Amino acid sequence: MSAFTCSNCGFKGQSDDSTFSDTVLCPQCSYLVPLNTDPPLSPKQTASAKNAAETPKSTVRGIVVLALLYTVFLAFLPLAYIYGQTGTPLCLLAFAIYLVIGTVGGFLFLTGMNDPAYLTNWLRLPFKRSTATYAFLPLFVLGLLIAYFTYSP
């Protein structure tokens, strides 16, 4: 990231270094602002290179969230099957778990349909509407269906 100041409206912002462009479009007034090109290996660029190197590490969050959701989903299937509709505490536990998974899956699915960029930023995984559908629609639908069939009043 390198800082720039729009000479047209005075907007102060940061450019995305990944574009390798020597101009940046002002987000406020759409004026094309020329960037000051730093000499190579300046401290600023070293820092941004370090950030770029750390980027793959931060995708761990999205993978952990997805892995956790699917692991819990699969791990409690036997419990839901065995204790489903028995009215025992384990039946209620399975109901609660699948209700939560269905709700979380539904929330993330609808977020992905509405604004995939939000999901990408939050989970730090590159989501599109299609990948959000594959990842979260099964959790949403199956989680709520299993919760429905597990529950016994």
Ligand SMILES: [Zn+2]
């Ligand atoms: Zn501007």
